[in-house]
Amino acid sequence: MKVQKFESSLVKTEQGGLRNDNHCGSILVILLGDMLEEKMRCTWIMLLGQLFVGAMSLSREGKGPNFVLIMVDDLGIGDLGCYGNTTLRTPNIDQLAKDGVKLTQHIAAAPLCTPSRAAFMTGRYPIRSGLASRGLMGVFIISAASGGLSMQEVTFAQLAKQQGYATSLIGKWHLGLNCNQSDDFCHHPNRHGFDYFYGIAVTNLRDCQPGHGTVLFNAFKHIPFKSIGVAMATMVFLHALGIISITWKLVLPLVLFVATLAALGASIYFIFPYFNCFLMRNQEIVEQPFSSENLTQRMTREAIQFLQRNSERPFLLFFSFIQVHTALFASARFRGRSQHSLYGDAVEEVDWSVGKLMETLDLLGVSENTLVYLTSDHGAHHGDVSSSGEVYGGWNGIYKAGKSTNWEGGIRVPGILRWSGVLPGNKSIDEPTSNMDIFPTVAKLAGASMPDDREIDGRDLMPLLRGEVERSEHEFLFHYCNAYLNAVRWRPLNSDSIWKAFFFTPEVPDFHAIIGAMQQAVTRHTRTLVDVPDQLSLGNIAWKPWLQPCCSTLSQLCRCNRDDS
Ligand SMILES: *[C@@H]1O[C@H](CO)[C@@H](O)[C@H](O)[C@H]1NC(C)=O
Numbered sequence: 081m082k083v084q085k086f087e088s089s090l091v092k093t094e095q096g097g098l099r100n101d102n103h104c105g106s107i108l109v110i111l112l113g114d115m116l117e118e119k120m121r122c123t124w125i126m127l128l129g130q131l132f133v134g135a136m137s138l139s140r141e142g143k144g145p146n147f148v149l150i151m152v153d154d155l156g157i158g159d160l161g162c163y164g165n166t167t168l169r170t171p172n173i174d175q176l177a178k179d180g181v182k183l184t185q186h187i188a189a190a191p192l193c194t195p196s197r198a199a200f201m202t203g204r205y206p207i208r209s210g211l212a213s214r215g216l217m218g219v220f221i222i223s224a225a226s227g228g229l230s231m232q233e234v235t236f237a238q239l240a241k242q243q244g245y246a247t248s249l250i251g252k253w254h255l256g257l258n259c260n261q262s263d264d265f266c267h268h269p270n271r272h273g274f275d276y277f278y279g280i281a282v283t284n285l286r287d288c289q290p291g292h293g294t295v296l297f298n299a300f301k302h303i304p305f306k307s308i309g310v311a312m313a314t315m316v317f318l319h320a321l322g323i324i325s326i327t328w329k330l331v332l333p334l335v336l337f338v339a340t341l342a343a344l345g346a347s348i349y350f351i352f353p354y355f356n357c358f359l360m361r362n363q364e365i366v367e368q369p370f371s372s373e374n375l376t377q378r379m380t381r382e383a384i385q386f387l388q389r390n391s392e393r394p395f396l397l398f399f400s401f402i403q404v405h406t407a408l409f410a411s412a413r414f415r416g417r418s419q420h421s422l423y424g425d426a427v428e429e430v431d432w433s434v435g436k437l438m439e440t441l442d443l444l445g446v447s448e449n450t451l452v453y454l455t456s457d458h459g460a461h462h463g464d465v466s467s468s469g470e471v472y473g474g475w476n477g478i479y480k481a482g483k484s485t486n487w488e489g490g491i492r493v494p495g496i497l498r499w500s501g502v503l504p505g506n507k508s509i510d511e512p513t514s515n516m517d518i519f520p521t522v523a524k525l526a527g528a529s530m531p532d533d534r535e536i537d538g539r540d541l542m543p544l545l546r547g548e549v550e551r552s553e554h555e556f557l558f559h560y561c562n563a564y565l566n567a568v569r570w571r572p573l574n575s576d577s578i579w580k581a582f583f584f585t586p587e588v589p590d591f592h593a594i595i596g597a598m599q600q601a602v603t604r605h606t607r608t609l610v611d612v613p614d615q616l617s618l619g620n621i622a623w624k625p626w627l628q629p630c631c632s633t634l635s636q637l638c639r640c641n642r643d644d645s
């Protein structure tokens with residue numbers, strides 16, 4: 081099989097003495113695959129048939145289709161049955177692939193949540209919106225930070241809304257919240273085209289769930305408090321015995337320093353969840369910190385209600401799962417059910433939820449007029465394993481490495497699209513596509529005109545999906561590591577080879593020709609970049625007390641629970 085051949089050559093090239101998982105570092109030109117085998121060709125009759133049905137379903141309603149866009153957090157391409165997993169049960173997602181088109185070279189625009197989601201929402205490389213970091217952190221982890229998706233950006237939700245669509249985001253946003261005050265909501269989903277929002281503004285972190293350890297606090301765990309304590313006690317003891325003599329002048333600053341660190345660590349440990357892990361309904365905080373208990377079920381219920389409320393008009397639902405990011409969770413009915421510990425349980429619950437959404441579309445009679453898309457924001461968190469050996473991250477199949485790298489495992493994501501009667505069923509497409517393609521695809525189908533005052537990097541997927549063209553328009557794809565160009569993928573127009581160059585050590589004879597072509601593309605691409613404020617600068621990711629969303633008061637640690645869904 082073609083995919084098989086492709087994959088094994090990838091494995092061979094990527095592993096041939098090139099092991100270096102350091103994410104921004106390294107290496108050379110890789111021939112990703114030689115896909116010379118015959119492509120599936122649609123006959124003219126099929127093509128015309130599809131065009132006819134497509135035209136019918138567009139004109140029947142006098143409007144574009146509805147959209148249900150589903151993004152799973154940190155899901156690996158190798159976790160799904162339809163991408164070859166045999167032990168995790170994902171029947172509902174597999175059915176979507178069976179009834180639609182499966183993309184096998186679907187590429188996330190970045191290997192981290194915030195930039196990838198910015199690219200998805202806007203159809204543009206994250207460096208264009210200032211969501212590609214030049215500093216230490218590539219994502220937001222503090223809710224009271226001022227960076228986020230700028231109001232200058234146009235999202236697909238905004239375009240759909242302008243065309244009369246009811247729009248909703250259920251789940252994770254991760255593209256900022258406030259700019260100047262804790263309630264200006266300048267980066268909030270409501271300001272970016274979503275009429276309705278139920279979910280979390282930042283991300284699910286271990287800190288958000290008791291007993292799962294913490295991200296920030298981990299830094300403090302490296303300080304050897306115990307050894308420092310023992311050393312100090314020994315010194316005091318020796319001093320008391322008169323063996324050594326220490327003065328308070330020497331000891332006091334040390335004690336104060338250690339005490340300050342301990343206090344800081346403790347406050348992060350206890351306060352972080354209240355400050356950063358909250359559930360919102362539109363602009364109201366309804367649970368702080370949010371509980372993972374039945375969370376996917378609650379989100380599913382919210383989504384179903386949105387579909388029911390809006391089935392009579394065009395709608396766009398972006399369902400953005402909080403799973404399967406750590407800290408992992410699953411509702412009681414899914415816990416302990418899969419063969420892959422809590423991670424597998426969480427994936428199976430995601431699949432259940434997808435099934436519920438599809439069932440709702442059927443019940444409401446809108447399946448035929450709804451384009452469904454399912455993806456992950458980037459590759460699975462490869463190598464996220466607990467000290468006791470439990471695997472927290474997913475599986476990227478044969479692809480090397482994972483999240484936070486531009487190896488294929490970091491950016492090659494599932495991409496499934498279903499629109500019964502318009503798109504072919506059970507079709508697999510190997511062409512390079514991007515999660516940025518959803519923006520122009522939605523814009524075009526919704527009848528919106530694309531913003532013409534800016535570069536859009538995504539390409540309308542419909543011609544490829546419907547078999548009207550055989551080749552993707554993406555001759556080049558740029559793989560950024562935050563704000564730095566790490567690699568380029570090139571699919572020459574006159575060949576089926578796919579090259580991927582990581583900028584550095586050359587190791588193939590055509591190196592100069594390939595790098596030359598890519599360099600020209602980089603120059604053209606770089607010329608289209610304009611200076612934008614860095615939303616992830618230190619000043620923009622730091623905690624600003626006056627931005628702290630809080631449903632009680634700071635002194636009460638921002639606790640509440642009035643979620644009535
Ligand atoms: C979670 O859902 C189950 C089943 O619907 C229910 O029995 C349980 O009480 C719910 N838990 C919470 C905390 O709401």
Ligand SMILES: *[C@@H]1O[C@H](CO)[C@@H](O)[C@H](O)[C@H]1NC(C)=O
Nearest residue numbers: 158159165166168420474475
């Ligand atoms: C299926 O997914 C699980 C969980 O990520 C993984 O451990 C397992 O290796 C995968 N199995 C196959 C056959 O790909």
